[in-house]
Amino acid sequence: MREGVTEMSQRIHTIHTVSLWICIVIGIIVFGAMAYTIYAHRRSKPPEPADFHEHLGVEIIWTIIPVLILAGLAVPAAKTLIDIEDNSNASMTVLITGSQWKWHYQYLDADIDYYSNLATPTTQINSCLIDLFCDLPDEQGIAKPLRESNENYLLEVDKPLVLPANRKVRFLMTSNDVIHSWWVPDFAVKQDALPGFINEAWANVPEPGTYRGQCTELCGKDHAYMPVVVDVRPEAEFDQWVEDQRIAKELASGQAVADREKTWSLAELMEIGEGVYSTHCATCHQPNGEGQGTTYPALDGSEIATGPIPVHIDRVMNGKEATEMQAWAPQLSDRDLAAVVTYERNAWGNTTQDVVQPRTIFENR
Amino acid sequence: MVAHAEHVPHRSGLAAFIARWTLTTNHKEIGSMYLWFAFTMFFIGGALAMGIRLELFMPGIQLIDPGFYNQFVTMHGLIMVFGAVMPAFVGLANWQIPLMIGAPDMALPRLNNFSFWILPFAFTMLLSSFFMDGGAPNFGWTFYAPLSTTYGPDSTDFFIFGVHMMGISSVLGAINIMVTIFNLRAPGMKLMEMPLFVWTWLITAFLLITAMPVLAGVVTMMLTDRHFDTSFFSADGGGDPLIFQHVFWFFGHPEVYIMILPGFGIASEIIPTFARKKLFGYNSMVYATASIAFLSYIVWGHHMFAVGMPLWVEMTFMICTMFIAVPTGVKVFNWTATMWRGAMTFETPMLFAIAFVVLFTIGGFSGLMLAIVPADFQYHDTYFVVAHFHYTLYPGAIFGTMAAVYYWLPKWSGHMYDERLGKIHFWTATIAVNLTFFPMHFSGLAGMPRRIVDYSLQFADFNMLSSIGAGLLGLTQLFFLYIVIKTIRGGKPATDKVWESAEGLEWTIPSPAPLHTFETPPAWPITDAREDQAARV
């Protein structure tokens, strides 16, 4: 087990080590006795077996001894558990929301929130049967990045959770769809994120650094592709980061106003839309828009993507209740939403020539 | 009482063959059908496991895409648990319980036929979901809501119906076994004189009739949530997804003991025979089994430590769970004491029984570690758990069944199996099991979650080892099939007693066991006059 960096993870590591050694020692005694009897009491040695089949004393002893050992294990475990469950006196709180298949982080004490997605490119994930061929350049002549040279393969995200060192941070966990579980081994924090309920956990990380973990509750198709990355920074740097985020947010809202005022051309939106589509939509609807069986509908030729524009916008912004098609309005900017809808209406075999402007999206919010 | 094929009008060829096997009410024939059914399912579940291990051979997606992988994992788990292990144990019970207690047949022979014939239909239905739009169930064998309710594929309804059917089959089988044991023992055989295999099955039957209806309940709640607008498991309608987990594991934990207690019984039969010494601590074995069964009802929460339960609940479940180690330890010590100062020989059944004890104990150790809540926060839902339960299920349930087959097959078929081939099978299987499942402890401790189709590079070496072991393990099972068929078709004739110091009523009848045995109850305790027993059969 990883020792981790927090006081809690180290205490747990000690409990693990102690219990492991207890098991090893008992194992050596029991298996040793068996090995001895298998060797010494085989038929060729004493041709006549002994004749005993009960001994109350021995039986009582080997009932009592395990009870004592177990009690010895349970007490420190219980103490640690009590400390783990003590969520009081946190200096800040982050609300973590799982959804298929990304994490949303919301700093409740500052006006910051964002999504955190897997950053490993699909070209590294999908490979052919014989790996050698995967290193060949693709059609554009660009060599695919080698999976083997990416030490953070599947454990990297676009935007990690940023936390301060040496402050007790409280996590609130919940989910938008199915159950997920947020786990960072180095903090020994593993907590299920349940739809409709809120769980608590906390960590106080002494060492700045980057810590990686994964979702540990089966949550559908891309459960393997839902990493957790935490970037712990010294306190001063963290405060600076919070300030930067505030400024960036102001700039972004200025940008949003500008986007809204501008009238975009089809070509501009198609270019942006293609990017948005391949990062957010292609896992399900596929890069060629053909979908997958009946689970993920094709967008190429779909009634919604070629029919009335408001219906299409509504489906993308608000998703569809109780399906994997989630609401994208909270996750994407007006410009990106406008671009991806425009893209879907004009990509592959769809040729509506419709252009959806960011201001239309804004009016629908 | 014994209605069977002879009462069916004579037909020719195929029709007669079909009529015989579909209409039979004979416990031996039904027992064989259960065993062959379980064996078939074991190969299907095994083939899915091969697919899983092939995909996990190295990082990246090579063969099975992520959605399909989840279907593989789910169906592997479901088929192994409900299709392979449980029917195999019922098959052994069918064959052996009447022979061991001196009964002419099961108490309810027609019910017996019915409970078997439900199974092929249940599993055909379950397996057919692979060919449906949207694919097979993909939410893990634990089918947590809402992944299985709101987000489940259409085939989930077939899964629900299939679970209902196999639940009915198990409950009927369990009732039959209980009635047989309580009513058809040889006159004079007291409960505390029954062979341990019979005892462990009696206790298992109690677990089955109490646990399976809970499973039926939870899948019915799923069904109404999916189609009748209830919201047991959905917070939107005032329900709670955790209710699902509580109800499921209230069934689920007894279920894991259903899959191991008969194995305990088998080891307790085989070890004394080959140690040529009576079982040490018969009474404490019975009490230990009963207390394990009782405790299994109050530990379900140890599967849910990470869901956010109140502190005192977690503590209670931790302590109850640790307590299970005590009776389990008693059993292991008793088996060792049985071997102690015996005069042991190591035929294949004995080898499998010893491997059962040793490897199951390793699974018990990791189970104890998992019970410690703070540590479980790190182990939960990682490959450490996968290693743990495969150590209890593979060397436990599967090796237990194999030991039983080698032990009793000469009695069933009238031929000895080939001892040399049996030993080869044993050693390859044991090496392969450890090569497959031991590295999973390490990948789990290093942080690899379970049920993932692709993993980061640090886990690559362990996974490659596991996959190589799994390939070997798959081959050894084909070899086992060969040995079984070879034995049935011929081989050295088996004596009535088969094993030099075997004890029990089943060894007083001829080998192969005739279709009808103990039509008049045997004398109990067994007298020396085995010949006159045989004459009465």
Ligand code: HEM
């Ligand atoms: C050929 C031997 C076997 C191999 C190689 C094997 C391999 C595996 C692997 C790798 C997993 C984990 C998949 C994942 O989490 O992504 C798994 C899951 C599982 N296996 Fe096996 N297994 C074998 C035999 C068995 C047997 C005999 C049983 C039961 C008696 C069994 C019961 C299960 C169960 C219940 C699961 C959990 C499924 C789930 O997560 O929903 N396996 N197996």
Ligand SMILES: [Cu+2]
């Ligand atoms: Cu997940």
Ligand SMILES: [Cu+2]
């Ligand atoms: Cu359990």
